[in-house]
Amino acid sequence: MTTRIDAKFAALKKEKRAALVTFITAGDPDYKTSFKIISGLPKAGADVIEFGMPFTDPMADGPAIQAGGLRALKAGATTKKTLSLVKDFRKTDDTTPVVLMGYYNPIYVYGVDKFLKEAKAAGADGLIIVDLPPEEDDELCLPAMEAGLNFIRLTTPTTDDARAPAVFRNTSGFVYYVSVLGITGTKAPDLKSVKSNVKRLKKHTKLPICVGFGVKTAEQARTIAETADGVVVGSALVSAVADSLTKTGKATPKTAEAVHKLVKKIAKGVRAGA
Amino acid sequence: MTQSAVPSSSPNSFRTGPDERGLFGIYGGRFVAETLMPLILELEQAYKDAKADPSFQAELDSFLTHFVGRPSPLYFAERLTEHLGGAKIYFKREDLNHTGAHKINNVLGQIMLARRMGKTRIIAETGAGQHGVATATACARFGLKCIVYMGEVDIARQMPNVFRMKLLGAEVVPAKSGSRTLKDALNEALRDWVANVEDTFYCIGTVAGPHPYPEMVRDFQCVIGEETKKQMLNQEGRLPDSLVAAIGGGSNAMGLFHPFLDDKDVEIYGVEAAGLGLKTKTKHAASITGGKPGVLHGNRTYLLMDDDGQIIEGHSISAGLDYPGIGPEHAWLNDIGRVKYVSATDQEALDAFQLCSKLEGIIPALEPSHAIAHAMKIAPKLPKDHLMVINMSGRGDKDIFTVADILGVKL
Numbered sequence: 001m002t003t004r005i006d007a008k009f010a011a012l013k014k015e016k017r018a019a020l021v022t023f024i025t026a027g028d029p030d031y032k033t034s035f036k037i038i039s040g041l042p043k044a045g046a047d048v049i050e051f052g053m054p055f056t057d058p059m060a061d062g063p064a065i066q067a068g069g070l071r072a073l074k075a076g077a078t079t080k081k082t083l084s085l086v087k088d089f090r091k092t093d094d095t096t097p098v099v100l101m102g103y104y105n106p107i108y109v110y111g112v113d114k115f116l117k118e119a120k121a122a123g124a125d126g127l128i129i130v131d132l133p134p135e136e137d138d139e140l141c142l143p144a145m146e147a148g149l150n151f152i153r154l155t156t157p158t159t160d161d162a163r164a165p166a167v168f169r170n171t172s173g174f175v176y177y178v179s180v181l182g183i184t185g186t187k188a189p190d191l192k193s194v195k196s197n198v199k200r201l202k203k204h205t206k207l208p209i210c211v212g213f214g215v216k217t218a219e220q221a222r223t224i225a226e227t228a229d230g231v232v233v234g235s236a237l238v239s240a241v242a243d244s245l246t247k248t249g250k251a252t253p254k255t256a257e258a259v260h261k262l263v264k265k266i267a268k269g270v271r272a273g274a
Numbered sequence: 275m276t277q278s279a280v281p282s283s284s285p286n287s288f289r290t291g292p293d294e295r296g297l298f299g300i301y302g303g304r305f306v307a308e309t310l311m312p313l314i315l316e317l318e319q320a321y322k323d324a325k326a327d328p329s330f331q332a333e334l335d336s337f338l339t340h341f342v343g344r345p346s347p348l349y350f351a352e353r354l355t356e357h358l359g360g361a362k363i364y365f366k367r368e369d370l371n372h373t374g375a376h377k378i379n380n381v382l383g384q385i386m387l388a389r390r391m392g393k394t395r396i397i398a399e400t401g402a403g404q405h406g407v408a409t410a411t412a413c414a415r416f417g418l419k420c421i422v423y424m425g426e427v428d429i430a431r432q433m434p435n436v437f438r439m440k441l442l443g444a445e446v447v448p449a450k451s452g453s454r455t456l457k458d459a460l461n462e463a464l465r466d467w468v469a470n471v472e473d474t475f476y477c478i479g480t481v482a483g484p485h486p487y488p489e490m491v492r493d494f495q496c497v498i499g500e501e502t503k504k505q506m507l508n509q510e511g512r513l514p515d516s517l518v519a520a521i522g523g524g525s526n527a528m529g530l531f532h533p534f535l536d537d538k539d540v541e542i543y544g545v546e547a548a549g550l551g552l553k554t555k556t557k558h559a560a561s562i563t564g565g566k567p568g569v570l571h572g573n574r575t576y577l578l579m580d581d582d583g584q585i586i587e588g589h590s591i592s593a594g595l596d597y598p599g600i601g602p603e604h605a606w607l608n609d610i611g612r613v614k615y616v617s618a619t620d621q622e623a624l625d626a627f628q629l630c631s632k633l634e635g636i637i638p639a640l641e642p643s644h645a646i647a648h649a650m651k652i653a654p655k656l657p658k659d660h661l662m663v664i665n666m667s668g669r670g671d672k673d674i675f676t677v678a679d680i681l682g683v684k685l
Contacts, residue, residue, distance in 0.1 A: 057457060062465075070452070073584060105570055109568055109581075156309040159312070178308070182465075
């Protein structure tokens with residue numbers, strides 16, 4: 001099975017540069033603005049787009065993404081609407097990989113088989129589900145791979161060499177290396193440890209390794225792009241959304257532009273690090 | 275995916291769960307971020323080793339006797355029995371434990387395990403503050419650093435317990451995210467744990483969370499049921515006919531129920547908080563009678579949520595019961611029918627609170643007041659030789675402000 005993710009990383013390998021993976025909470029601050037933000041991401045320099053699926057209790061996320069999820073939910077976001085956002089995006093772009101990232105409960109309640117079928121049909125390529133470690137693979141990971149979606153695994157500084165084979169057994173697309181011990185968007189990554197850990201994990205997998213959690217600047221992106229196959233930026237973009245809103249949390253004409261501007265800047269960093 | 279509730283234990287016993295994956299039927303499991311997975315596996319192994327080490331149990335027993343004041347009495351509630359005119363009612367007096375509730379039984383076990391594992395920093399979540407106070411107490415006793423996460427809303431309504439924790443040397447950190455109550459305190463504790471994996475032990479207060487917590491907390495609370503069994507045999511020469519306990523996450527109930535699960539003639543009732551009534555949809559905390567299965571905080575269990583799988587904040591007059599989930603073993607016991615899960619409203623609990631205070635000279639916490647409320651419904655119809663045990667899981671001192679407020683009394 002070759003997905004848009006596989007094709008994208010193969011193409012980037014030829015270009016000899018790292019990928020810029022961008023995370024945006026789907027439906028934040030509202031459906032329309034969210035679509036405007038997301039549909040402009042490829043042009044701004046994003047190679048892969050993660051659609052954050054809003055959840056009331058995102059235990060691995062820091063304040064920025066927590067707030068983004070709550071804004072989206074307040075504006076009426078649902079799993080169904082997230083899938084429809086993917087569909088709308090696909091009408092504008094058929095090559096940029098789309099990864100759905102979130103927590104298991106909304107999917108479980110939606111129905112695993114129904115969700116996988118509709119996600120695939122909408123044009124999603126992969127899933128990152130934070131609270132599904134390899135120990136729970138038969139819940140969603142194995143059915144997802146069977147449905148033709150990549151199941152992307154999170155690895156962390158606590159994923160040691162003994163555990164790595166279990167983590168990489170059922171996975172595809174790319175590997176998401178969480179660069180800090182902690183939640184999204186709080187600590188800055190220790191670039192030295194990123195380098196040695198990426199090198200260590202490369203011994204266990206041939207999949208591309210993308211590094212995220214805490215990447216905020218073009219300079220950080222450049223350094224990480226020197227050692228990893230991709231750089232993930234999330235909280236910084238969701239914060240850019242937040243900073244552009246009115247006092248009551250409504251979108252302004254500047255909202256989409258603010259995100260695209262930041263993506264352009266970081267994309268430059270990623271390309272410089274090739 | 276299989277949705278059947280096939281027992282994970284052998285058909286001859288209800289007490290052998292969970293299986294090696296941490297499942298009770300389809301409930302439980304290990305739904306955590308990868309960062310925590312190695313820690314949970316380490317904890318599982320450490321707990322297995324401790325369980326097999328007689329010196330661990332001996333030390334725990336010694337502290338339960340001399341520090342907590344166990345065994346707690348099994349007390350014949352004579353005037354309540356007379357008043358209701360039916361079943362003979364006993365209270366298991368967990369309210370007489372040091373710190374005023376059953377929470378300390380579990381906390382001591384976990385803190386001694388943390389010491390064994392060389393952890394120096396303890397984190398906990400708390401709703402009403404009882405588990406936070408118990409954790410702060412044990413940490414003070416053993417000289418460990420203690421951080422308690424508590425929802426901002428709960429901090430405002432449980433000031434006395436916040437002050438107690440601070441007196442005991444703990445740091446109380448407000449959970450400001452989401453609905454700012456117990457579920458958010460749990461989220462914050464998990465976020466802390468992910469960021470401090472090296473030195474930190476997460477002391478969970480109820481029979482929920484990722485495996486091995488539901489099993490471990492249950493084991494530490496089983497002292498309640500084991501004592502009850504012995505005491506009832508001593509006092510009445512036979513086992514009780516029924517057990518009644520209130521359920522938030524479900525640790526006091528599981529502690530009482532578990533040793534009796536294979537005594538098939540013992541009827542067991544778990545009483546959830548119906549708040550302003552189950553019909554209100556969102557103004558209750560009855561996860562089993564008013565919720566459906568989902569995945570939160572590391573385990574699959576019954577949850578309060580909307581049609582899209584977003585978690586709904588529970589409501590109850592009792593801050594200790596308004597958690598939107600329930601321990602996974604309770605979810606399983608419900609599905610296989612071994613325990614009957616029922617509910618009592620805020621008003622019923624408030625009535626029971628006042629009746630018990632006046633008739634027995636015991637001011638119960640609002641949590642066990644829900645159990646008393648259910649006993650008030652069923653005891654009058656039962657024969658006089660029916661032996662009923664209510665778990666008096668905590669004392670009501672912490673609740674006098676809430677109750678005074680509702681009764682319109684200014685303190």
